[in-house]
Amino acid sequence: MDFADSPAEAEFRRRLRDWLHDNNPRLPASSTSDEYWAGQASWHRALYDGGFFGLSWPREIGGRELPTVYDVIVDEELARAGAPPRPSLGYLVHGILRHGSDDVKRRFLPGIVDGRDRWCQGFSEPDAGSDLASLRTRATPAGDEYVIHGHKVWTSYSDAADWCLLLARTDPDAPKHRGLSAFAVPMHQPGIEQRPLRMINGITKEFGEVLFDGARVPAANMIGEPGEGWRLAMTIVSHEREPGELGYVARYAKVVNELADTVREDPARFGGEQVRELAWAMVEAEMLRLHVCRRLSDRLDGTSGGPEGSVDKLLMTEAEQAVGHAALALGGAGRGGADDTWLNLYLYSRAQSVMGGTSQIQRNLVASRVLGLPSS
Amino acid sequence: MDVRLSPEQRALRDSAVQVVDRLAPAAVRDLDDTERLAKLDAAVEASGWRELRAASSPGQGPLASAVEAAIVAEELGRGLADAAFLGPTLAADLRRLAGATPSASRETVALVPDLSAPAGATGDGPGPGAVAIDARGSTAALVLLPVAGGHALAEVALPVVPGPPGGMDLTRPEVPVEPGARPVGVAGERALGAADLEAWSALGLGLACADLVGTMAGAIRLACDYARSRRQYGAAIGSFQAVQHMLADAYVATEGSRSVALYAAWGVDALPAGEALAAAALAKAYCSRAARTVCEVAIQVHGGIGNTWDCLAHVYLRRALLSIDLLGGVGPNLARVLEHHGIGGSDGLR
Numbered sequence: 001m002d003f004a005d006s007p008a009e010a011e012f013r014r015r016l017r018d019w020l021h022d023n024n025p026r027l028p029a030s031s032t033s034d035e036y037w038a039g040q041a042s043w044h045r046a047l048y049d050g051g052f053f054g055l056s057w058p059r060e061i062g063g064r065e066l067p068t069v070y071d072v073i074v075d076e077e078l079a080r081a082g083a084p085p086r087p088s089l090g091y092l093v094h095g096i097l098r099h100g101s102d103d104v105k106r107r108f109l110p111g112i113v114d115g116r117d118r119w120c121q122g123f124s125e126p127d128a129g130s131d132l133a134s135l136r137t138r139a140t141p142a143g144d145e146y147v148i149h150g151h152k153v154w155t156s157y158s159d160a161a162d163w164c165l166l167l168a169r170t171d172p173d174a175p176k177h178r179g180l181s182a183f184a185v186p187m188h189q190p191g192i193e194q195r196p197l198r199m200i201n202g203i204t205k206e207f208g209e210v211l212f213d214g215a216r217v218p219a220a221n222m223i224g225e226p227g228e229g230w231r232l233a234m235t236i237v238s239h240e241r242e243p244g245e246l247g248y249v250a251r252y253a254k255v256v257n258e259l260a261d262t263v264r265e266d267p268a269r270f271g272g273e274q275v276r277e278l279a280w281a282m283v284e285a286e287m288l289r290l291h292v293c294r295r296l297s298d299r300l301d302g303t304s305g306g307p308e309g310s311v312d313k314l315l316m317t318e319a320e321q322a323v324g325h326a327a328l329a330l331g332g333a334g335r336g337g338a339d340d341t342w343l344n345l346y347l348y349s350r351a352q353s354v355m356g357g358t359s360q361i362q363r364n365l366v367a368s369r370v371l372g373l374p375s376s
Numbered sequence: 377m378d379v380r381l382s383p384e385q386r387a388l389r390d391s392a393v394q395v396v397d398r399l400a401p402a403a404v405r406d407l408d409d410t411e412r413l414a415k416l417d418a419a420v421e422a423s424g425w426r427e428l429r430a431a432s433s434p435g436q437g438p439l440a441s442a443v444e445a446a447i448v449a450e451e452l453g454r455g456l457a458d459a460a461f462l463g464p465t466l467a468a469d470l471r472r473l474a475g476a477t478p479s480a481s482r483e484t485v486a487l488v489p490d491l492s493a494p495a496g497a498t499g500d501g502p503g504p505g506a507v508a509i510d511a512r513g514s515t516a517a518l519v520l521l522p523v524a525g526g527h528a529l530a531e532v533a534l535p536v537v538p539g540p541p542g543g544m545d546l547t548r549p550e551v552p553v554e555p556g557a558r559p560v561g562v563a564g565e566r567a568l569g570a571a572d573l574e575a576w577s578a579l580g581l582g583l584a585c586a587d588l589v590g591t592m593a594g595a596i597r598l599a600c601d602y603a604r605s606r607r608q609y610g611a612a613i614g615s616f617q618a619v620q621h622m623l624a625d626a627y628v629a630t631e632g633s634r635s636v637a638l639y640a641a642w643g644v645d646a647l648p649a650g651e652a653l654a655a656a657a658l659a660k661a662y663c664s665r666a667a668r669t670v671c672e673v674a675i676q677v678h679g680g681i682g683n684t685w686d687c688l689a690h691v692y693l694r695r696a697l698l699s700i701d702l703l704g705g706v707g708p709n710l711a712r713v714l715e716h717h718g719i720g721g722s723d724g725l726r
Contacts, residue, residue: 001381001443003642009377069377260717267719275719279710282717283636283662291635297379314628366627367620371600374615 003293005073013073019050020081027084036084037157037205044087044115053086054113057093061109068296071244076289079253090245092119092165095236099182099224108163108184120161122152122185122210123233129154130361132167133176133230137212139168139183144219146170146183148191148212154355158208159194161187165236166217167229180229184221191215199351201344238306240356241313244292244299248316252285252323255345259330274329281326288319307369310362317352317359324349379638381447389447395419396455404686407458407546417459417513426461429469429579430478438472442579442644446586446637453590453699456691458547460484462583462702463510467518469579473572474529474564479516484508486517486532486553491701492708494573495519497530501557507543508534509702511551521559526567530559545698546691574649577703581656582644584702585637588667591699592630595674595692599623602678619677626673629666636662650716657704657712664705667696 005013023046027039047053048062055070057063074086089112096109111117128135137150148168158164164185171179191214197207224232239245259278263270295312324346331342353359367373381389399416401407420426425448428440445465452461463484470485471478486495489505496503497519508517517534520527534551543550568576600623603614613619640659643652671693675682682689704712714720 001379001385001638001642002646003377003379003639004646005377072377260719263719264717275714276710278719279661279714282713283658283710286658287632287636287662290639291632293377293379294635294638297377300378300380311628311631314625315632318628318632360621363621363624364617366624367614367617371596371620371623371627373600373603373620373623374612376611376615376617 009070009073012070013077016050016052016074016077017081019052020077020083023050024081024083026082034203034205037160037203040084040087041115041118041160043084047086048114053115054093057113058097061093061097061105062113068244068299069293071247072249072289072293072296075247075249075292076253078247078250079257082254082257083250085250085254086247087115088246088248089113089119090242091236091239092121094239094245095165095182095232096223098235099228099232101224103220104184104223117162118157118160119163119165120155120158120187120208120210121236122155122158122164122166123236124154125151126153130358132233133180135167135169135180137166137168138172139166139170139181139217141170141219142216145216146219146222148183148185148215148217150212152210152212153197153208155208155210156206156355158187158210159196160205163187164210165223166212167233170226170229174227177230178227180233181226182223182229182232183217184223185212185215185217189215199348201347203344203348237357238309241309241316241362242295243288243312243316243319244296246316248320249285249289249292252281252288252319255323255327256281256285259326259342262330270330277322277326277329281323284319284322288316291315307365310357310365311370313356314359314362314366320349320352379642385444385447388444389451391423392425392448392451395423396451396457400452400455400457401547401688401691404688404691407691413458416457420457420459420461426464426482427468427478429465429472431472434477435475438469438645441642442582443638443641445579446582446641449583449586450590450593450637453587453695454594455590456547456594456688456695458512460510460512460514460548462548462587463508463514463517465583466576466580469576470518470529470568471564473576474568475566476529476564479531481516482514483516483518483531484511484514484534486519487702491698492704494576495553496527497521497532497559499559501555501559502532502553504555506553508551508553509698510548512549514551517551517553519553519559520568523567526569527573528567529564532557532559543698545694547695548698550698571649574653575644578640578644578649578652578656580703581653581660581709582637582640584699585633585640585656585659585663588663588696588699589630589634589637591692591696592626592633592667592670595671595689595696596623596626596630598688598692599626599674599677602681606679613677622673622677626670629670633659633663633666654712654716657709657716660704661706661709661713664700664709667700668693671696 025043027036054063055066056068125135139146139148166183166185169179170181193211195209196204198204327342328346332346428445429438432439466485467483486506486508488495495506502519516531519530521530604612606613636659640656643655674689678689681687
């Protein structure tokens with residue numbers, strides 16, 4: 001049991017620290033401005049080309065097959081340098097790795113990992129949120145293609161995406177969980193309409209609606225077998241709940257460092273209640289870092305996914321929202337001057353208990369699958 | 377980095393689990409079973425767990441790291457073990473830091489009345505209201521005497537308390553140190569400096585966190601068992617979402633606590649004293665907030681039964697309350713976290 005770096009880990013950390021010294025893009029805090037998202041693609045490619053992204057994934061898709069714990073080092077050093085977090089793509093990679101054919105893996109995964117291709121995820125619909133399996137977007141066979149009709153929503157970064165991992169109903173007669181299939185749909189084609197959504201903090205580059213009206217996808221782009229869509233979706237959402245996969249540890253620590261700098265610069269401006277919110281943000285951000293250390297160490301046994309991901313998602317939400325409350329207390333409403341960064345960061349934090357499965361859905365899963373409580 | 381327990385550490389945990397499952401109280405009435413208690417005490421004595429922090433040989437480091445001590449503390453907390461461990465362990469660590477020979481008979485440490493710091497003393501005796509914690513079976517308690525260059529260790533004899541022991545924790549009784557108790561025998565070859573006391577405080581906070589993690593896990597198991605068996609409206613109450621979500625939140629808080637507590641325990645021996653204390657303080661703030669809520673949830677899930685003396689839920693809560701107070705609860709430890717980040721003047725949080 002050792003939290004300290006091995007010699008190889010220490011060497012990796014030193015190389016990364018040196019690299020960040022010269023390659024930090026100094027983007028604003030993620031999720032508070034559209035400028036961040038405009039710079040995210042080049043950050044992804046730079047991080048990958050530097051040898052610091054996709055560390056634990058297989059070599060044939062561009063990974064480096066390092067132990068999962070290296071991702072913690074990346075998160076810690078990104079936070080220390082005030083650099084943006086690593087791209088949150090692990091759940092797509094795991095989903096395609098587990099369910100895709102060799103052909104699908106070979107064609108799509110290298111471009112996801114190295115940042116050449118941008119992806120979005122078309123799961124939720126206006127009438128299928130928590131009850132995802134009731135989705136109604138249809139994919140109808142036509143020769144060696146499928147034709148898509150439907151309406152997706154909360155589709156993050158859809159207007160910047162080259163590809164959409166789409167969940168659609170291919171068998172309307174099958175029971176609702178069994179009639180779904182997944183596809184890699186090219187986004188640059190007629191029959192797809194983008195409608196950006198403006199979030200409560202004003203940003204427009206994150207959430208979107210996507211309308212499919214006769215868009216086409218080759219049958220060879222189906223990921224998994226016909227009817228395997230639900231199982232693929234469950235793989236993806238279980239990984240989407242893991243903070244180790246998402247790299248958010250760096251995001252929270254970066255904000256906490258900036259908030260602490262502000263208080264140190266002029267402590268007299270802040271009262272006990274405000275400083276207490278900062279202290280809790282420090283505690284929560286560090287809790288998440290240590291929790292990720294524990295979870296990624298557990299994965300050295302080769303286990304991954306599972307219902308414990310819901311625990312991780314709830315802890316990640318707790319951390320993000322505590323950091324948000326500190327940002328609000330120290331720089332929010334009326335205290336931020338001309339710059340609304342911290343107010344916006346707080347407002348964005350409210351989405352964490354909704355996206356990737358609401359906190360209420362996560363609690364249902366913890367109660368039934370972890371605690372073994374009876375179903376209602 | 378690999379924070380999985382080693383095979384030896386897992387074996388230690390398994391042996392602690394066995395002792396607890398066999399001899400710890402399974403019901404409130406078991407707390408009065410002196411025969412069981414004597415067997416548990418003998419098993420803990422035979423295990424050597426109370427000596428884990430004693431010097432491996434004179435002038436050397438401890439026999440085992442704080443991680444091993446925390447593994448034992450967690451299991452004792454989970455099982456509401458009512459044999460002394462925390463107090464004697466902290467006393468052994470103080471003796472090691474001061475270069476003193478191990479005590480011939482069982483001893484513990486004395487703290488100030490609100491348990492937030494070790495009790496100081498003068499040649500006339502400890503300050504008013506000092507209490508010896510986790511004092512079952514101890515004949516003496518260690519206090520700190522100011523000397524040039526820091527503090528020396530001194531022993532005060534503990535009174536033999538007739539009848540049931542006192543304090544809010546029914547499993548780890550406190551004994552008041554008599555105001556007139558004169559320190560006997562200054563123990564140790566060297567004065568304890570600031571770094572020594574930081575390292576020792578980190579150990580105390582870390583063990584309290586581990587005990588809290590165990591206490592939370594035990595309280596949740598008790599509440600989940602009840603939620604599966606108790607029926608209302610024709611269904612187990614554990615099938616109702618309102619109950620499920622309380623227990624899910626309690627479990628999540630315990631898992632977050634487990635992560636910070638593990639790092640706190642590791643840091644005691646692996647980090648410089650100041651950093652170890654900061655890590656332990658951060659863990660203690662988190663675990664203290666979590667544990668009170670988790671134990672309160674365990675009472676709530678039991679409904680009316682949970683508010684009766686004969687339900688174990690309050691024994692978990694009481695054990696948690698003592699661990700929370702030990703070397704400071706939420707406020708003092710948030711202040712320590714801020715001070716470590718260079719934000720002082722946070723006395724308002726204490």
